[in-house]
Amino acid sequence: MEFLNAVLRFDFLQNALLAGVLGGLAAGLVGTWVVVRRTSSVAGAMAHCVLAGLGAARWLQEVHGVSWADPMLGATAAALIAAALIATSTRQSSEREDTLIAAIWAVGMAIGLLFIAGTPGYTEDLMSYLFGNILLVRGGELWLMALLDLVVIGVAVGWYAELQGICFDEEFARLRGLPVNRLALLLHTLTALTVVLLVSVVGIVLVIALLTLPAAVAGRFTRTLSGTMILAVVLSMIFTTSGLWVSFSFDLPAGATTIVLAGVAYLAARIIPRRA
Amino acid sequence: MTHAAPVIEVEELSFSYDGHHPTLENVNFTLAAGDFASIIGPNGGGKTTLLKLILGMLKPRSGRVRVFGESPDRVLSRIGTMPQHTVIDSQFPIRVIDVVLMGCLRPGRKLGAFSRADRQAARDALERVGLLGLEHRAYSALSGGQRQRVLLARAIAPNPDLLMLDEPEAGLDRKIEQDFFDLLEELNRDTTVVLVSHDLGFVASFVRTVICVHTTVDVHPTSHLDGTMIQDLYGGEVQVVHHDRHL
Numbered sequence: 001m002e003f004l005n006a007v008l009r010f011d012f013l014q015n016a017l018l019a020g021v022l023g024g025l026a027a028g029l030v031g032t033w034v035v036v037r038r039t040s041s042v043a044g045a046m047a048h049c050v051l052a053g054l055g056a057a058r059w060l061q062e063v064h065g066v067s068w069a070d071p072m073l074g075a076t077a078a079a080l081i082a083a084a085l086i087a088t089s090t091r092q093s094s095e096r097e098d099t100l101i102a103a104i105w106a107v108g109m110a111i112g113l114l115f116i117a118g119t120p121g122y123t124e125d126l127m128s129y130l131f132g133n134i135l136l137v138r139g140g141e142l143w144l145m146a147l148l149d150l151v152v153i154g155v156a157v158g159w160y161a162e163l164q165g166i167c168f169d170e171e172f173a174r175l176r177g178l179p180v181n182r183l184a185l186l187l188h189t190l191t192a193l194t195v196v197l198l199v200s201v202v203g204i205v206l207v208i209a210l211l212t213l214p215a216a217v218a219g220r221f222t223r224t225l226s227g228t229m230i231l232a233v234v235l236s237m238i239f240t241t242s243g244l245w246v247s248f249s250f251d252l253p254a255g256a257t258t259i260v261l262a263g264v265a266y267l268a269a270r271i272i273p274r275r276a
Numbered sequence: 277m278t279h280a281a282p283v284i285e286v287e288e289l290s291f292s293y294d295g296h297h298p299t300l301e302n303v304n305f306t307l308a309a310g311d312f313a314s315i316i317g318p319n320g321g322g323k324t325t326l327l328k329l330i331l332g333m334l335k336p337r338s339g340r341v342r343v344f345g346e347s348p349d350r351v352l353s354r355i356g357t358m359p360q361h362t363v364i365d366s367q368f369p370i371r372v373i374d375v376v377l378m379g380c381l382r383p384g385r386k387l388g389a390f391s392r393a394d395r396q397a398a399r400d401a402l403e404r405v406g407l408l409g410l411e412h413r414a415y416s417a418l419s420g421g422q423r424q425r426v427l428l429a430r431a432i433a434p435n436p437d438l439l440m441l442d443e444p445e446a447g448l449d450r451k452i453e454q455d456f457f458d459l460l461e462e463l464n465r466d467t468t469v470v471l472v473s474h475d476l477g478f479v480a481s482f483v484r485t486v487i488c489v490h491t492t493v494d495v496h497p498t499s500h501l502d503g504t505m506i507q508d509l510y511g512g513e514v515q516v517v518h519h520d521r522h523l
Contacts, residue, residue, distance in 0.1 A: 036368055161385075176382055223369055228369045
């Protein structure tokens with residue numbers, strides 16, 4: 001009950017809870033596409049590439065006084081560039097895709113580290129970028145998350161069948177005359193935007209778990225993609241909320257607690273026989 | 277000779293993946309409407325490549341492919357396809373009816389849920405492959421033979437004029453394979469069927485045309501197929517056994 005009292009008293013805890021719920025919605029929907037298309041390494045590369053954007057924006061602000069270079073803007077730009085690179089390479093040849101993903105993953109991270117090293121007071125920033133600090137989420141980010149949720153819900157409802165088609169059997173979708181490349185780019189773009197917003201919830205290193213684990217658990221207990229999506233959304237929200245609660249009660253880092261809870265659920269789900 | 281309009285016309289077609297070693301060279305043939313053709317040949321001989329060229333998924337290095345008299349990508353809506361089943365993730369959370377409905381996807385479809393007509397077409401397709409009643413079953417819970425039937429239902433749901441199937445018999449046991457080919461024979465009454473086969477065993481009574489692919493392509497009516505042709509195609513490693521098949 002201590003947690004509930006604290007939530008009522010402190011704005012920052014209310015913001016954190018809301019961020020977990022709003023972020024969890026996008027994570028559950030987009031994460032389902034990521035899991036069934038087996039593109040979690042793509043999402044991981046985007047997440048790590050975000051550090052380049054965060055670092056560059058911070059460096060521009062602190063060292064060069066470019067006030068409009070908001071870290072969110074930098075993060076979004078970096079994730080979208082990663083999405084475009086990956087989408088283009090998949091179109092041209094599939095055989096070297098994993099190398100490109102590894103390169104974006106590590107080089108993005110390295111660029112970010114170089115910028116951060118050139119910015120005074122870098123260590124605190126670095127820790128919260130890497131492992132998230134949900135207690136620092138601001139009102140503006142909450143509005144962005146709500147907006148992203150609306151876009152993702154709109155796409156998931158409007159293009160449900162088409163996106164399910166390219167996830168299940170891309171080649172068949174192409175032979176039905178669907179604009180497969182554009183639909184894949186749409187999914188990559190939504191993944192990039194979701195990754196950026198989840199970074200403030202669980203951090204760069206842990207984003208990939210919040211995207212994939214709820215959907216992976218949900219997929220074992222549902223027999224439709226929409227069922228998986230709804231269950232994944234509910235699970236994501238439970239993980240972020242209970243993660244915050246547990247971390248507050250035992251004075252633990254919130255992002256890491258959230259991911260460990262999701263990991264425990266995932267292991268438990270693997271032991272329970274499939275029901276679908 | 278049949279005088280039906282040609283469904284597939286291939287002229288002077290050559291293709292190479294690397295620009296040096298031809299996968300297919302100077303291929304010429306036509307298939308008439310209503311035919312049941314089997315593409316056979318050794319592994320790596322270019323069977324799937326030929327299928328992909330006919331579907332417009334690969335562009336010829338030279339020569340041309342016409343399907344229903346047009347470039348293949350303009351007539352995709354009239355072609356039903358079935359990939360090798362191995363390309364599909366069998367753990368995907370999806371029901372049988374949702375897989376079949378994918379056959380009703382097309383450019384310019386109204387966004388949102390499928391129309392009543394599309395749902396009816398999907399149910400009709402399931403009925404034709406003998407799986408009506410399993411619509412709400414999870415695809416992952418089906419047997420291999422049932423999955424093949426679901427993928428076939430998906431291919432025929434939009435009522436195609438041409439069916440192109442890539443090794444549909446792979447992974448099926450003999451009994452189920454026989455049922456599956458009986459089904460194809462039935463579908464052949466209103467649809468031209470072309471299938472790639474890795475197995476000579478079913479170059480059976482209902483296959484009317486055999487397309488032998490080994491870089492070059494020869495087309496024979498099944499009745500003319502003999503041991504010499506098979507040995508030429510497979511390099512003499514094949515024993516030909518004649519079966520008398522009674523139906």
